[in-house]
Amino acid sequence: EVQLLESGGGLVQPGGSQRLSCAASGFTFSNHVMSWVRQAPGKGLEWVSTISGSGGGTYYADSVKGRFTISRDNSKSTLSLHMNSLRADDTAVYYCAKEPSLDGSGTYYENNWFDPWGQGTLVTVSS
Amino acid sequence: QSVLTQPPSVSGAPGQRVTISCTGSSSNIGAGYDVHWYQQFPGTAPKLLIYGNINRPSGVPDRFSGSNSGTSASLAITGLQAEDEADYYCQSYDNSLSGSRVFGGGTKLTVL
Numbered sequence: 089e090v091q092l093l094e095s096g097g098g099l100v101q102p103g104g105s106q107r108l109s110c111a112a113s114g115f116t117f118s119n120h121v122m123s124w125v126r127q128a129p130g131k132g133l134e135w136v137s138t139i140s141g142s143g144g145g146t147y148y149a150d151s152v153k154g155r156f157t158i159s160r161d162n163s164k165s166t167l168s169l170h171m172n173s174l175r176a177d178d179t180a181v182y183y184c185a186k187e188p189s190l191d192g193s194g195t196y197y198e199n200n201w202f203d204p205w206g207q208g209t210l211v212t213v214s215s
Numbered sequence: 216q217s218v219l220t221q222p223p224s225v226s227g228a229p230g231q232r233v234t235i236s237c238t239g240s241s242s243n244i245g246a247g248y249d250v251h252w253y254q255q256f257p258g259t260a261p262k263l264l265i266y267g268n269i270n271r272p273s274g275v276p277d278r279f280s281g282s283n284s285g286t287s288a289s290l291a292i293t294g295l296q297a298e299d300e301a302d303y304y305c306q307s308y309d310n311s312l313s314g315s316r317v318f319g320g321g322t323k324l325t326v327l
Contacts, residue, residue, distance in 0.1 A: 132321040198308040201251040203263035
């Protein structure tokens, strides 16, 4: 069974940093593109960042570009999101999500979807 | 402001059919990129409902179906049940934004 377990959320001051982790199991981690998606309280879903299976390709929403860094450790089946210069509007539940591997290569494809999602971890940016 | 536009809410009585629209543009749905749909219950993570415009993952009832045409996509739910009351989101790719997956703003389905 595929499992994604996020951790690292909590209360952080504006301008501060936070690191989120997502522990994956139940599938060959390196074969899959992985993403972070967030949801502000009472709001809709917002794509944050995506990383290819090898880690060589990274993609960011304009709202986080230059402040967030996505990375992965395939030897530990772990996805990470380093968040710097946090702002109040970064307050959200952050979900990690697995993307399909149609050819087992971990290649980024535009038409990918998210399945499954982790349970999410809440990041609150407030003084 | 979401790149994909969904109605904030829809409603229907048990047994009825409802549709949820997802309107995009020539840089996303209109460019031929696939549309995917997710269902989310309060306090839980989203769950994939439809992928690749029309495909249902195993376990998703055939009461749920997807379609698209031009710059829009739709999710149809037939034989509406009380347990279908949830938030629904569409998702696609936009080639005007580097590497960007995009979501609709979400639609709250109320079963009357």
